[in-house]
Amino acid sequence: MTATDTLDQLARLAGIEDGWWDFYGQWRVVPESTKRVFLRAMGFAIDSEAELAASLTEFDQRPWRRLLDPVTVVEQGGDWWATLTIPAAADKDMLAWTVTTEDGALHSGQVQVDSQTWIEERWLDGALIKRWRLVLPATLPQGYHRLEIRTKAGEAQAQLVVTPARAFVPKAVQGAGAWGIATQIYALRDPTDWGVGNYGSLARLAAGAARLGAATIGVNPLHALFPTQPDKFSPYAPSSRRFLNVGYLDVEAIPEFATCRAAKRLYASPGFQANLDRLRAYPMVEYADVAHLQGPILAELYAWFRAEHLAAGDARAEDFRAFLAKGGDKARLFCTFEALAEHFSRAGTPYWRHWPEQFQHPDNPAVAQFAAEHADKVEFYGWLQFVADEQLAAAHRAGLDAGAGIGLYRDLGVGIAGDGADAWMEQDRLALGVSVGAPPDPLALKGQDWGLAPFNPITLREAAYEPFIAVMRANMTHAGALRLDHAMALQRLYWVPPGVDADQGAYVRYPVDDLFRLVALESVRNNCLIIGEDLGTVPEGFRERMDRMALFAYRVMVFEKTGPDRFKAPEEFQDQALSIFATHDLPSLRGWWNGIDIDSRERLDLYPRSGMAEQERLARATDRAALVAALAGQGLLDHGFPVDGDLSDEQVLALADAAHLYLARAKSRLMMVQLEDVLGLNLQMNLPGTVNQHPNWRRRFSGEIQTVLDDFRLVRMSEALRQARPQCNETP
Numbered sequence: 001m002t003a004t005d006t007l008d009q010l011a012r013l014a015g016i017e018d019g020w021w022d023f024y025g026q027w028r029v030v031p032e033s034t035k036r037v038f039l040r041a042m043g044f045a046i047d048s049e050a051e052l053a054a055s056l057t058e059f060d061q062r063p064w065r066r067l068l069d070p071v072t073v074v075e076q077g078g079d080w081w082a083t084l085t086i087p088a089a090a091d092k093d094m095l096a097w098t099v100t101t102e103d104g105a106l107h108s109g110q111v112q113v114d115s116q117t118w119i120e121e122r123w124l125d126g127a128l129i130k131r132w133r134l135v136l137p138a139t140l141p142q143g144y145h146r147l148e149i150r151t152k153a154g155e156a157q158a159q160l161v162v163t164p165a166r167a168f169v170p171k172a173v174q175g176a177g178a179w180g181i182a183t184q185i186y187a188l189r190d191p192t193d194w195g196v197g198n199y200g201s202l203a204r205l206a207a208g209a210a211r212l213g214a215a216t217i218g219v220n221p222l223h224a225l226f227p228t229q230p231d232k233f234s235p236y237a238p239s240s241r242r243f244l245n246v247g248y249l250d251v252e253a254i255p256e257f258a259t260c261r262a263a264k265r266l267y268a269s270p271g272f273q274a275n276l277d278r279l280r281a282y283p284m285v286e287y288a289d290v291a292h293l294q295g296p297i298l299a300e301l302y303a304w305f306r307a308e309h310l311a312a313g314d315a316r317a318e319d320f321r322a323f324l325a326k327g328g329d330k331a332r333l334f335c336t337f338e339a340l341a342e343h344f345s346r347a348g349t350p351y352w353r354h355w356p357e358q359f360q361h362p363d364n365p366a367v368a369q370f371a372a373e374h375a376d377k378v379e380f381y382g383w384l385q386f387v388a389d390e391q392l393a394a395a396h397r398a399g400l401d402a403g404a405g406i407g408l409y410r411d412l413g414v415g416i417a418g419d420g421a422d423a424w425m426e427q428d429r430l431a432l433g434v435s436v437g438a439p440p441d442p443l444a445l446k447g448q449d450w451g452l453a454p455f456n457p458i459t460l461r462e463a464a465y466e467p468f469i470a471v472m473r474a475n476m477t478h479a480g481a482l483r484l485d486h487a488m489a490l491q492r493l494y495w496v497p498p499g500v501d502a503d504q505g506a507y508v509r510y511p512v513d514d515l516f517r518l519v520a521l522e523s524v525r526n527n528c529l530i531i532g533e534d535l536g537t538v539p540e541g542f543r544e545r546m547d548r549m550a551l552f553a554y555r556v557m558v559f560e561k562t563g564p565d566r567f568k569a570p571e572e573f574q575d576q577a578l579s580i581f582a583t584h585d586l587p588s589l590r591g592w593w594n595g596i597d598i599d600s601r602e603r604l605d606l607y608p609r610s611g612m613a614e615q616e617r618l619a620r621a622t623d624r625a626a627l628v629a630a631l632a633g634q635g636l637l638d639h640g641f642p643v644d645g646d647l648s649d650e651q652v653l654a655l656a657d658a659a660h661l662y663l664a665r666a667k668s669r670l671m672m673v674q675l676e677d678v679l680g681l682n683l684q685m686n687l688p689g690t691v692n693q694h695p696n697w698r699r700r701f702s703g704e705i706q707t708v709l710d711d712f713r714l715v716r717m718s719e720a721l722r723q724a725r726p727q728c729n730e731t732p
Contacts, residue, residue: 004032007240008050010056011035012548013511014042015457015591017492022503023440023537024545025557030506037497038508041431042458059458064129067149069157071464073514076142076162080159081479086113086153088128096150097136102143109137113151123360142521144469146582159464165524166550167530170480172215172405173552177669178274179721180216180409181209184685185248186285186676186697189704192252195279195290199391200250201324201705206399206408213722216481217399218409220584222248222392227338228345230291234697236413238451238487239420242474243334244388247290251297255316260304260521263297273604284698285338302380304667323386330425333362335381336371337421343374351419360426374696383439389478396478405420406480406529409672414486415495423453428466431456432509437496438486440503441536445601446608447502449691454493457510469518476526481670485732487546489596490515491539512545520549524601531578531670535559553577555668557659558623565632566624570665579668581677588676588682589659590652597619597684604693631658634665653713660717671725678714 001009012018016038021030023625063069064085081334084095091114100110117133133148140162148157163243172178183205188197190204206217208446222245223238230247236251238245257263266272272293277291279650309317337352344355352359358366371378396408415436416422423430430453437449460468475484484490490668491512496505523530531552534543546553555577560568573579581589587597595617600606602613631637636658647655656677663671676683687694701708708714 003052006049006052007032007046008037010044010046010052010059011039013059014039014044017507019508020537023445028439028498028503034497034504034506035626038434039433041495041538043434049417053523061124064124064536067154068147068158070462071159071161071394071514072147073161073163073381073465073517075165075517076397077165078138079135080138080140080160080162081135082134082147082158082160083115084113084116084134085129086132086151088130090153090538093152095134097134098139098146098703099134099136099140100146101141101601102145103141107136107138107140107698109578111136115134121269122713123436123454129725134306142524157505159514161465161518163517163521163522165520166548167520168527170406170527170529173669176214177671177725178405179664179671179673179725180214180218180406181205181675182218182672182695183675184220185222185281186583186701187685188702189280189701190706191704192250193280194251194293197245197283197700198248198250199388199395200253202248202408202584203391203395203420204705205397205709206346206395206404208403208705210399210404212709212718214716215670216406216409216672217404218481218483219411221411221412221413221485223413224334226341226417226420227291227370228342228351228352230287232417233285233287235411235525237287237415237417237450238413238422239417240334240422240425241413241471242330243297243385246384246388247287248337249294249388250531251294251301251393252302254703256301256308257297257302257626259308260301263300264301264302266296282693283700283702285700286365287472291407297378302383305310305383306379309383313457320383320386323389324382327382327385331382331385332371332378333425334421335339335378335385335545335697336362337424338381339374339377340367340370341421343360343361343370343598352424353419353646354638360424376571382630388591392478396480399478404480408479409481409483409529410475410479411483412475412485414484414489415450415454415477417451418453429456429459429463429467430454434495436489437494437502437505438536439494439505445612446495446606446689447494447505449502449505452493454489454508455510457508459689461511461514465514465518468515469522469590472519472522476522476528479526479528481531482523483531484519485533485549486536487551487554488536488538488542490519490532494537495517503553510703516545516549516551519551529670535583537681541598547576548576550576552670554575555579555666556583556586557663558586561626564619565626565629569630570634570662571667573666573668575667575669576673577668578670579663579666580672580674582674584685585688588674588681590647590655591679591684593647594682596682597687600684600687600691600694604687604690627659631662633654634658636661649680656680657717657720660719661724664721671721673717673721675708675714679703679708679711679718680713 019027022028039046044055069083072082093113094110096110119131120545121130129149142162145160147160151553185197185202188201190201213497221235224243225245226232226239358364399407436454492507492509494505497509533548533554598616628641628643632639686696
């Protein structure tokens with residue numbers, strides 16, 4: 001076998017696909033150089049032919065050298081099993097087994113090895129090794145259990161996860177279905193914000209929208225960002241997906257604010273008030289200025305919390321301690337990372353790989369020593385998470401209490417920034433040195449490199465999927481629905497090597513059966529509807545799997561067409577799906593009509609070939625005519641509605657009303673309305689393929705929340721949707 005053959009074989013075993021079909025219908029072969037980068041990122045030693053051969057041999061034989069795999073994920077109600085690997089000479093041996101369930105119950109028994117189902121066999125080190133499907137006579141509840149076996153050949157234990165066959169689906173999206181409002185939390189305005197929307201703003205919007213008949217409020221990811229680097233504000237490039245963004249704190253609603261004299265003096269000072277007025281008036285979020293304003297006040301509030309509550313050991317202190325205890329070691333490490341990041345940022349080295357070596361890994365004793373020496377600072381970051389959790393819980397409850405059938409609809413980003421807390425904490429389970437992206441598609445014709453660190457599928461399974469489970473669980477907290485950004489990550493991810501164009505990447509496979517089942521389990525345990533954003537290049541069979549396991553699809557009207565000049569009729573939409581006119585990665589309805597996305601891509605040279613902008617403008621003209629025809633065909637718009645040129649405010653209102661009523665008639669059991677579409681705004685919240693060239697994640701609405709809720713356009717739309725989709729209320 002040549003070195004190239006060995007490399008290819010190892011790459012296939014590791015899940016690296018040989019090639020992919022691009023948007024233009026061309027088969028793209030993955031070069032050897034890319035495979036080498038990916039294999040190194042997965043932890044394989046391949047620098048010499050000897051290392052490469054040894055890595056292939058070790059990885060190929062690994063499953064055959066242990067009695068049990070580290071984890072087995074099975075559906076409840078079927079024949080549950082684990083894969084037993086044992087020498088053929090032990091075929092007649094008795095095997096003793098014990099399952100300890102999550103709640104501590106014990107199930108045990110004995111079976112003879114050769115009474116099980118034989119799978120395969122191979123010779124290894126001169127001995128015949130057999131693999132058996134171990135089927136044990138016990139009925140187990142859903143959950144995370146421990147399996148232990150004992151044979152003459154040895155002992156082993158592994159995690160056994162029992163999952164439901166389908167994810168949770170609330171009553172609100174059954175029957176006539178429901179509707180909700182989608183927004184970006186930073187864009188919200190109200191009298192108490194400090195230049196950015198906050199969790200209090202979200203609570204007020206959730207309650208007001210519920211009273212209008214909305215079942216849910218959908219928001220951008222609430223993942224923890226970078227307190228010491230406020231210029232890194234993309235919600236889709238977070239420091240951690242396990243913890244919350246404290247930049248969205250409603251500072252004035254923190255209980256300590258009502259009694260902390262030092263904070264109140266600082267807040268009342270003329271300079272502070274002048275800066276506050278300035279930030280509130282800006283049309284966009286100035287994240288650095290917001291952080292500069294919040295920082296001193298939060299420090300005073302924490303000091304007051306320590307003096308008034310922790311010192312007294314009162315009920316609030318007990319709640320705080322319980323919150324930290326529930327977070328466990330990962331919460332402690334996250335807060336330690338935040339303290340380290342603050343410490344080293346003062347020295348100009350915010351990136352953890354540039355810290356002194358003894359702090360670059362969380363298991364190093366120097367990290368624990370630092371945490372002990374800076375306990376107050378570590379605790380401060382724990383307190384920030386405690387307050388953020390309180391406020392997010394209040395926002396979710398505000399919607400439910402006002403009659404929402406779902407409550408908050410959160411968004412889970414597809415990855416993490418490589419210089420953040422999760423990358424530091426989970427570095428042994430990530431593929432650092434590569435990034436996640438997307439091949440060329442209609443949203444980004446040159447492809448996309450998102451700069452995000454992916455899970456390493458090899459070490460993820462060795463860790464019994466703990467990092468994946470924790471992320472899912474964290475983002476279903478205080479939510480009735482969760483959107484999985486780029487849901488295809490459950491099956492495969494497009495990785496991009498460093499220093500190359502985004503169209504030079506390749507797909508890497510993930511354990512799709514296990515990941516889908518784990519999502520279903522956490523969905524049921526948290527009473528959380530799952531929506532999979534299945535746009536772009538979708539693997540064959542993926543959508544069918546989503547449908548079978550009750551994950552709702554994500555249907556964007558501008559893409560729902562049966563031909564170049566025909567939009568799907570309402571009855572042709574998918575039933576088990578969320579439908580929406582556009583997304584945060586697309587222009588608003590008015591912006592789409594005006595082609596502002598095409599203008600922006602042309603101005604920023606985002607087209608890979610000349611003439612493509614003009615081709616898109618011609619296609620958009622066809623789309624406008626097709627949209628008018630579809631809406632008019634339903635009696636929602638006049639057949640003479642203009643299909644060219646700028647629209648008046650009245651025409652935009654008529655178009656928005658018609659488009660949303662069209663979606664209300666669609667079979668999809670959940671539909672969302674974007675605030676910018678109802679208000680007729682001409683903007684795009686995020687332009688894929690850009691970072692600083694476009695004001696991504698910064699635009700704010702001009703009106704305050706109550707003004708928006710009272711706006712005749714939203715009131716009228718809500719009444720029409722309430723009649724078309726009378727939600728079935730169900731408060732978890």
